[in-house]
Amino acid sequence: MRIGIDARLGFGDSTGLGIHTRRLIGALARHDAGNEYVLYVDRTVDAPVLPPNFRVTLVPGRSRIACTNLRLPGALRRDRIDLYHAVANFELPLAFAGLRVLTVHDLVPLHLPETVPWKHRLFFRLFTGPALRAADQVVAVSEHTRRDLISAFRLAPSAIEVVLNWVNETFRPPSRGADGDAPERAAARRGLRTPYFIFVGVREPKKNLDRLLDAFAQLVRARPGSCQLAIVGPSGWHTEALGERIHALGLDGHVRLTGRVAEADLVELMQDARALVFPSLTEGFGLPVLEAMACGTAVIASRAGALPEVGGDAAVYVDPLSTTDIAAALERLLGSPDLARELGARGVERATRWSEAAAAQRWVDLYLELFNRPS
Numbered sequence: 001m002r003i004g005i006d007a008r009l010g011f012g013d014s015t016g017l018g019i020h021t022r023r024l025i026g027a028l029a030r031h032d033a034g035n036e037y038v039l040y041v042d043r044t045v046d047a048p049v050l051p052p053n054f055r056v057t058l059v060p061g062r063s064r065i066a067c068t069n070l071r072l073p074g075a076l077r078r079d080r081i082d083l084y085h086a087v088a089n090f091e092l093p094l095a096f097a098g099l100r101v102l103t104v105h106d107l108v109p110l111h112l113p114e115t116v117p118w119k120h121r122l123f124f125r126l127f128t129g130p131a132l133r134a135a136d137q138v139v140a141v142s143e144h145t146r147r148d149l150i151s152a153f154r155l156a157p158s159a160i161e162v163v164l165n166w167v168n169e170t171f172r173p174p175s176r177g178a179d180g181d182a183p184e185r186a187a188a189r190r191g192l193r194t195p196y197f198i199f200v201g202v203r204e205p206k207k208n209l210d211r212l213l214d215a216f217a218q219l220v221r222a223r224p225g226s227c228q229l230a231i232v233g234p235s236g237w238h239t240e241a242l243g244e245r246i247h248a249l250g251l252d253g254h255v256r257l258t259g260r261v262a263e264a265d266l267v268e269l270m271q272d273a274r275a276l277v278f279p280s281l282t283e284g285f286g287l288p289v290l291e292a293m294a295c296g297t298a299v300i301a302s303r304a305g306a307l308p309e310v311g312g313d314a315a316v317y318v319d320p321l322s323t324t325d326i327a328a329a330l331e332r333l334l335g336s337p338d339l340a341r342e343l344g345a346r347g348v349e350r351a352t353r354w355s356e357a358a359a360a361q362r363w364v365d366l367y368l369e370l371f372n373r374p375s
Contacts, residue, residue, distance in 0.1 A: 106284025
């Protein structure tokens with residue numbers, strides 16, 4: 001079978017969709033030698049070395065949604081694609097006559113429209129319904145997203161499969177060797193000292209960073225000099241004044257905005273943190289929670305979206321709308337290293353439920369089942 005995959009976010013994009021796409025491609029490349037894969041990109045990319053059954057094809061276009069529906073169908077026909085996998089919510093080529101798989105991550109534009117740019121809201125309204133109806137298989141990344149699709153679009157429960165996200169083996173607890181020549185850790189290189197908390201993700205409104213900063217400022221006022229906060233990830237939409245807010249709250253020196261970091265540095269930053277703090281207003285999955293658990297790091301997460309589904313008993317949960325609640329959780333984890341270690345140990349055990357090999361096999365099985373399904 002020849003499978004096409006939307007790889008436009010798979011090379012260089014730091015959002016959750018980009019990470020998901022890279023991990024899907026990597027998992028299939030390492031675990032499936034039986035099918036052919038064509039990865040579609042809209043610009044020249046520095047792709048990693050891929051096995052012989054993979055190739056990258058350029059379909060240029062400035063607008064992703066226009067490219068999806070105007071240029072991509074012709075490329076899929078030319079390449080004789082049997083099945084196309086759209087990995088990013090509604091971006092499904094409606095004019096393609098072959099088999100189509102659609103992954104849906106969340107319905108944020110529907111439930112929290114103020115947290116996404118207007119253009120994304122418009123495209124969501126125009127294309128999500130038609131894409132869901134056209135897909136031969138809809139896949140949700142969590143049970144939460146599956147239930148949301150059933151409720152919002154009246155899809156039959158049997159029409160939606162769930163394939164959970166996963167992390168690769170890079171995310172693991174630290175090795176506590178005694179090598180005196182070991183290189184300086186990523187935290188020290190960025191001016192961070194332990195204990196510190198870490199947030200990971202694109203800086204955008206749904207991540208609730210304003211309330212996180214207000215809560216952290218409460219902690220700093222109550223316990224001056226006791227800890228720092230690392231905000232890791234690229235700048236997104238509508239958070240341009242974050243630096244000004246940090247200054248206004250008197251948090252200069254207490255908060256580090258690192259921007260994007262390499263995966264190896266991200267792992268070290270998570271491993272050495274007292275806890276990941278992830279107070280999002282909603283999440284369709286919440287990859288940083290799983291990454292932190294795999295690293296043996298405690299988690300503070302909001303009681304929203306799929307986060308309790310991912311974190312289970314390895315997290316302290318907060319009301320994302322309550323600065324007081326977030327501050328209390330920070331205080332609790334700061335004051336109790338034993339609790340942080342206990343949550344970290346639970347997280348490592350819980351993270352073993354998500355494996356790359358199992359996820360790759362699940363995707364291959366899904367492709368083959370759809371391909372072999374009677375007409």
